[in-house]
Amino acid sequence: MDRITKSLLDEFVNQNGLESLAEETAFEHFTGYIVTSKHFTESFSSDDIHVGAGNDCGIDSISIIVNGCLIAEPEEIEDLTETNGYLDVTFIFNQAERSSNFETAKVGQFAYGVNDFFKTTPSLPQNNEVKKKFKITNEIFARSSRFKKGNPQCYLYYTTTGKWIGDTNLTVRKDSVIKDLQDLTLFRKVDFEFIDASKIQTLFRETKNAISTEINFPERTVLPELPGIEQAYLGLISSLEYMKLIENTNEEVITSLFYDNVRHWQEWNSVNKEIKETLENKTNKIYFPLLNNGVTIIAKRIIPTGNKFVVEDYQIVNGCQTSFVLHESKQHLNSDILVPIRLISTDNSEIRNSIIKATNRQTEVTEEQLFALADFPKKLETFFPTFEGAKKLFYERRSRQYSSEEEVEKVRVINMTILVKAYASLFLGFPHRTSRNYKALLKLIGDEIFNKDHKLEMYYVAAFAHYKLEYLFRNGTISSKMKSARYHILYLFRLLVNNAPLPRANSHEMGRYCDTLLSVLWDENLAKQKFIKSAEIIDNVAGGNFHNDNIRTEPFTKKVEQAVP
Numbered sequence: 001m002d003r004i005t006k007s008l009l010d011e012f013v014n015q016n017g018l019e020s021l022a023e024e025t026a027f028e029h030f031t032g033y034i035v036t037s038k039h040f041t042e043s044f045s046s047d048d049i050h051v052g053a054g055n056d057c058g059i060d061s062i063s064i065i066v067n068g069c070l071i072a073e074p075e076e077i078e079d080l081t082e083t084n085g086y087l088d089v090t091f092i093f094n095q096a097e098r099s100s101n102f103e104t105a106k107v108g109q110f111a112y113g114v115n116d117f118f119k120t121t122p123s124l125p126q127n128n129e130v131k132k133k134f135k136i137t138n139e140i141f142a143r144s145s146r147f148k149k150g151n152p153q154c155y156l157y158y159t160t161t162g163k164w165i166g167d168t169n170l171t172v173r174k175d176s177v178i179k180d181l182q183d184l185t186l187f188r189k190v191d192f193e194f195i196d197a198s199k200i201q202t203l204f205r206e207t208k209n210a211i212s213t214e215i216n217f218p219e220r221t222v223l224p225e226l227p228g229i230e231q232a233y234l235g236l237i238s239s240l241e242y243m244k245l246i247e248n249t250n251e252e253v254i255t256s257l258f259y260d261n262v263r264h265w266q267e268w269n270s271v272n273k274e275i276k277e278t279l280e281n282k283t284n285k286i287y288f289p290l291l292n293n294g295v296t297i298i299a300k301r302i303i304p305t306g307n308k309f310v311v312e313d314y315q316i317v318n319g320c321q322t323s324f325v326l327h328e329s330k331q332h333l334n335s336d337i338l339v340p341i342r343l344i345s346t347d348n349s350e351i352r353n354s355i356i357k358a359t360n361r362q363t364e365v366t367e368e369q370l371f372a373l374a375d376f377p378k379k380l381e382t383f384f385p386t387f388e389g390a391k392k393l394f395y396e397r398r399s400r401q402y403s404s405e406e407e408v409e410k411v412r413v414i415n416m417t418i419l420v421k422a423y424a425s426l427f428l429g430f431p432h433r434t435s436r437n438y439k440a441l442l443k444l445i446g447d448e449i450f451n452k453d454h455k456l457e458m459y460y461v462a463a464f465a466h467y468k469l470e471y472l473f474r475n476g477t478i479s480s481k482m483k484s485a486r487y488h489i490l491y492l493f494r495l496l497v498n499n500a501p502l503p504r505a506n507s508h509e510m511g512r513y514c515d516t517l518l519s520v521l522w523d524e525n526l527a528k529q530k531f532i533k534s535a536e537i538i539d540n541v542a543g544g545n546f547h548n549d550n551i552r553t554e555p556f557t558k559k560v561e562q563a564v565p
Contacts, residue, residue: 001098001161005197008204016046017411020475024098028052031096031159032061034203035195036070039063039090039155039248041211041256042399043415044070047474051129052096057113057122058106062133063092066140068255073435073484074132075548077139081146083439086328089140089152090252093117100162102170102194107158111177111192114156118184128481141186149328150188153250154181159195170194208403210300210313211254215241218307219338228348231302236289236338239326243333245297245311246323253327256399258320272321279329285337294340295319298352302345311343315398317356349378376450377416383456384414384463391522393463395419411470414463420449421487422462426494427502431487432557435548453506457514464521465490469531477528478535484546485538488560492534495564537563 001009012030013019021029029046036049040063048070052060064071066089067080081087095110097103116122117134126134140152156177174192181190195203220235248254275292279285299314316323319341326333346352353375380395387393394402396415402408414422424441425431428448433441441449469489472478482489498516503509520526541559542551550556 001100002197005161005200008201011406012204015406015408015410017409017471017474018046025050025052027098028060028094028096030204031157031195031200032063032094034200034207035094035155035157035159036061036063036092037207038203039092039250039252040065040068040070041248041254042070043396043410043413045411045470047470048072049092051127051133053127053129055125055127055130057117057124057126057130058095058109059093059113059117059130060096061092061094062117062130063090063094064133064136064140065090065092065252068253071136073548073552074135074139075435075552076438077136077143079435079439081143085146086148087140087143087146088149088252089147090250091137091152091154092157093155094157094159097158097160099160100197102158102160102162102164102167102196104169104173107170107173107177110156110158111173111180114154114177115180115184118181118186151185152187153189153252154187154191155250156190156192157195158192159200161197161200163198164194164196207400210400210404211257212310212312213245213314214308214310215244216307217241217304217309217343220343228346228351230345230347231304231343232345233302233341233343235341235343237341238335239288239333239337239339240335242295242323242326242339242341243330245314246316246327251330253324257314257316258323272325275322275325276329279325279332279337285332289338289340292322292340293319294342295322296342296355297344298355299343299345300347302343309343313398317352353378376452379456380419380459384460387460391464393460393467395463412467414466418466419459419463420445422466422490423449423459425487425490426462426465427458427505429491429557429561431491431560432552432554434487435552451505455505455507455510455514457511457518458505461514461517461521462490464518465493468521468527469493472528472531478531481546482535482539484548485535485542485551488538488551488557489531489534491557492537492560492564493530495561496530496534499564 009027009030012033013021013026018026018029029050032049033046049061049063051062066077066087067084069076069080071077093114095106097106113124116124118137122134174194178190178192181187215237217233217235217237219237220233223232223234226232246253246257278288278291295316296318297311297314298317299311301312303310303312326339344355377395377397381397384393384395392412394408394413396402396413402413420441421434425434430441469486473480473483494517497520498513503513520530538560541556541563
């Protein structure tokens with residue numbers, strides 16, 4: 001392994017708390033992370049995609065992205081189907097070799113393993129992690145009638161520390177692998193790429209960069225100078241140009257762009273269907289800019305050169321539904337269909353939140369939801385780093401917000417999805433809803449979650465408890481077989497530390513209650529003991545059966561509560 005790749009690998013290991021792993025395994029995590037990041041721009045743990053071990057079918061990582069979500073549990077597929085009404089699926093497989101060679105035999109093993117993975121009855125033995133991915137895959141294909149956009153996409157990556165020189169034998173083998181997978185008639189697209197040391201370095205550096213896109217924006221008006229606003233434009237952009245803003249090079253929607261959009265998580269409705277019908281109507285679609293409110297884009301930086309605009313580190317804060325419908329109706333788009341946009345550059349968080357609130361008031365969004373998804377995250381972002389040293393965490397409001405900050409350990413970065421699940425488990429007693437009915441949790445935002453009167457300490461406790469538990473999983477203190485019960489472990493941890501009735505979430509008593517939990521969480525040995533005890537109790541309650549149909553249920557949660565000593 002060359003010095004540069006080794007240095008980048010070491011950086012990844014240190015930032016993600018993987019020091020206990022052998023270099024070979026760490027390299028599998030590293031390469032799985034960077035190839036998945038080509039398709040998925042939100043924060044995630046490489047542990048969630050790594051499958052390399054005995055009986056791994058020659059595959060080191062499997063990533064399954066559905067409707068812009070990286071899937072960890074089979075139950076999530078049903079939830080997404082109910083929420084969105086469709087399934088847009090991408091499979092990503094990676095095989096990592098630390099050697100500098102691209103070996104034809106190992107490529108063949110990798111290809112056979114992927115092909116076998118998609119059989120109704122695979123012939124190769126599968127370890128538990130591969131079995132879980134296989135079950136997710138079965139849930140997906142059981143709902144193939146929901147493939148509205150077409151069959152899934154499948155990407156294979158073979159990564160080594162060598163140099164790719166376009167070897168003829170390997171190229172022929174690659175083409176054969178692609179054809180074999182295409183012959184399964186399961187995919188609308190299959191791609192296989194050899195990744196060498198130079199490409200590894202490029203891909204890792206790209207994970208640190210904020211999103212940047214160049215667009216052609218001739219039909220615009222410059223707004224006059226406004227306090228706190230660097231630049232602001234109103235105008236119309238070709239729908240094809242707009243696709244450049246919301247899709248990656250694989251023509252997948254960059255879901256992290258809508259992180260600040262308060263309607264991102266709301267399901268399809270009659271308005272969306274009307275937008276779709278307009279785009280599909282040959283006569284009416286040219287009137288699209290008159291029939292649609294358009295989108296609002298807030299960027300950290302805008303660099304105009306004539307009609308060419310480079311937009312850096314941007315978010316779409318209003319227009320999520322319009323964007324997704326445009327993506328779904330892409331086959332009906334052309335340069336004559338124009339999209340109204342507001343393009344704004346500002347670093348002022350108060351102005352940013354004001355814009356989010358103003359542009360979303362025309363939609364069916366409550367004041368509580370507006371606060372919960374605009375103001376409350378800003379409070380968390382400010383609050384989490386106020387703790388010193390090993391107690392410090394970081395709340396990620398925007399995708400890759402901390403990616404370029406080398407001093408920030410990535411394991412200490414908590415995003416909205418993780419925090420909502422951890423908080424709902426610890427303080428609401430809903431560990432069984434974290435995957436099977438996550439949609440129901442999101443409906444609590446603004447009321448029981450992210451309420452403006454809630455004590456911020458509650459969310460820090462939930463985040464820190466999650467951080468500590470994941471650390472114990474990574475270093476092997478708690479068996480990985482317990483991961484499917486991680487949110488029950490978090491819930492039981494609270495009950496073991498302080499089983500008193502929960503005070504009101506906005507009371508001083510809640511602050512003191514959180515202090516009792518933190519006194520344990522901040523004591524490494526005591527926290528370790530409590531988490532191990534929690535895992536032991538849950539293992540006993542489960543009777544060794546960690547099938548999701550057993551533990552991701554309300555009755556199981558009740559049994560856990562009854563098992564508290």
